[in-house]
Amino acid sequence: MLNVGKLEEGFVLDHIKAGRSLDIYYLLQLDKLDCTVAIIKNARSNKMDKKDILKVECDINMLNFDVLALIDHSITVNVIKNGEIVEKKELALPKQIKNVIKCHNPRCITSIEQELPHIFYLADTQKEIYRCKYCEEKYSGYSGS
Amino acid sequence: MRHLMSPLDFTTEELDKLFDLANDIEKNPEHFAHACDGKILATCFYEPSTRTRLSFESAMTRLGGRVIGFADAASSSASKGESVSDTIRIISCYADICAMRHPKEGAPMVASEKSTIPVINAGDGGHQHPTQTLTDLLTIRSLKGRLGNFTIGLCGDLKFGRTVHSLINALVRYDNIRFVFISPEELKVPDYITDMLKDRKIPYEEVIRLEQVMPELDMLYMTRVQKERFFNEEDYVRLKDFYILNASKMALAKQDMLVLHPLPRVNEISVEVDDDPRAVYFKQAQYGVYVRMALILTLLEKER
Numbered sequence: 001m002l003n004v005g006k007l008e009e010g011f012v013l014d015h016i017k018a019g020r021s022l023d024i025y026y027l028l029q030l031d032k033l034d035c036t037v038a039i040i041k042n043a044r045s046n047k048m049d050k051k052d053i054l055k056v057e058c059d060i061n062m063l064n065f066d067v068l069a070l071i072d073h074s075i076t077v078n079v080i081k082n083g084e085i086v087e088k089k090e091l092a093l094p095k096q097i098k099n100v101i102k103c104h105n106p107r108c109i110t111s112i113e114q115e116l117p118h119i120f121y122l123a124d125t126q127k128e129i130y131r132c133k134y135c136e137e138k139y140s141g142y143s144g145s
Numbered sequence: 146m147r148h149l150m151s152p153l154d155f156t157t158e159e160l161d162k163l164f165d166l167a168n169d170i171e172k173n174p175e176h177f178a179h180a181c182d183g184k185i186l187a188t189c190f191y192e193p194s195t196r197t198r199l200s201f202e203s204a205m206t207r208l209g210g211r212v213i214g215f216a217d218a219a220s221s222s223a224s225k226g227e228s229v230s231d232t233i234r235i236i237s238c239y240a241d242i243c244a245m246r247h248p249k250e251g252a253p254m255v256a257s258e259k260s261t262i263p264v265i266n267a268g269d270g271g272h273q274h275p276t277q278t279l280t281d282l283l284t285i286r287s288l289k290g291r292l293g294n295f296t297i298g299l300c301g302d303l304k305f306g307r308t309v310h311s312l313i314n315a316l317v318r319y320d321n322i323r324f325v326f327i328s329p330e331e332l333k334v335p336d337y338i339t340d341m342l343k344d345r346k347i348p349y350e351e352v353i354r355l356e357q358v359m360p361e362l363d364m365l366y367m368t369r370v371q372k373e374r375f376f377n378e379e380d381y382v383r384l385k386d387f388y389i390l391n392a393s394k395m396a397l398a399k400q401d402m403l404v405l406h407p408l409p410r411v412n413e414i415s416v417e418v419d420d421d422p423r424a425v426y427f428k429q430a431q432y433g434v435y436v437r438m439a440l441i442l443t444l445l446e447k448e449r
Contacts, residue, residue, distance in 0.1 A: 105250065107248070107249060107250050107270045107271060107272075108249065108250050108251055109229065109247070109249040109250060109251040109252040109254075109255050110251070111249070112249060113228050113229060113230065113255060115228070116230075116255060124340075124344075127340075129340075131337070133251070133254070134252075134254055134255065135250035135251045135270070135272055136250075136272065136337065137250075138336070138337060
């Protein structure tokens with residue numbers, strides 16, 4: 001078993017579906033932050049057989065996890081402070097997502113007006129359907145920005 | 146300040162008020178001949194649509210206002226690469242209200258976010274065409290006397306036909322409406338429409354042949370298969386003549402069924418149907434002017 005050191009302050013994202021950790025890395029824009037990140041792929045899991053884990057050492061107010069729900073509800077977000085888990089965050093579907101996912105409808109105005117934000121709104125909470133604010137195209141799976 | 150992006154921007158009560166005003170204009174046009182004196186409508190049409198543009202221009206002119214604008218993107222600053230956001234900021238300095246048609250879906254909404262004058266969506270790609278919907282609703286309400294308690298058939302291009310999508314979205318707010326979708330497999334209504342109908346438990350049926358459902362319809366909404374919505378000529382040629390309404394199909398219909406069409410028609414309604422009193426598509430174009438007059442007055446807050 002691979003060991004990664006203990007965090008003093010930051011987050012542990014546990015129970016990520018195996019293979020999706022890099023999607024989340026980019027979704028949370030961790031590539032743009034100057035912080036220590038450990039990406040653990042295909043860790044053994046009793047619950048999931050295989051899972052990914054992300055450990056992020058940063059100020060706990062730095063990241064917005066709302067968009068994580070878009071990818072996977074079952075991800076566990078453990079908030080770490082002074083080396084201890086101080087909170088387990090529940091993931092809630094955000095009402096609106098801005099510049100996280102892109103509208104791929106070639107007929108949408110966002111395809112030609114480059115400076116426009118890509119905004120999706122939660123059209124159906126039960127079915128977890130997001131639609132583009134401008135053309136109402138259904139969001140069909142995260143493919144990165 | 147209000148805009149019109151979708152037929153759903155108005156509540157059914159607000160629509161009733163709008164339609165009452167349109168009927169008032171129909172009966173007493175002289176009372177409204179100077180209602181918009183000194184006001185300017187900008188018609189910003191990034192794709193050609195003579196009919197809708199002229200309907201707006203006729204509406205504003207009949208209210209005593211004036212009209213400026215462009216009729217296609219080539220004669221606008223869009224050809225120089227100007228964004229919709231920038232264009233509307235400029236148009237806001239020149240006019241009091243704007244009607245915008247754009248081939249890209251959501252363009253009028255982008256305009257409304259930056260505009261200081263009311264913006265009317267005059268059609269955005271395959272997405273929405275709310276003033277056509279208001280026209281359709283006014284036609285139905287005026288000629289049937291009600292909005293609700295009927296079976297409506299929608300025939301033709303139900304996939305890309307924005308008039309159809311807007312009309313369905315507007316009609317689901319009324320009681321006891323049943324939809325019959327008549328289209329080839331390739332041009333079926335999009336999933337977001339059928340998902341919405343299922344969620345709201347609104348009855349609908351999808352069929353391939355027009356004849357089989359004619360006797361049960363209270364209204365038939367015909368649409369054109371639009372060449373510009375296809376990516377290749379071959380598909381267009383194969384599908385365009387699929388559904389043609391003629392006298393023999395009309396013979397199967399109820400005596401008080403109404404035939405509507407957003408126009409222009411190509412050959413999906415044969416000319417022999419034109420003289421049938423149930424064919425109301427030319428009256429519909431007249432209602433289009435009345436409802437646009439009522440809309441301009443309402444958005445300019447000059448309705449009373």
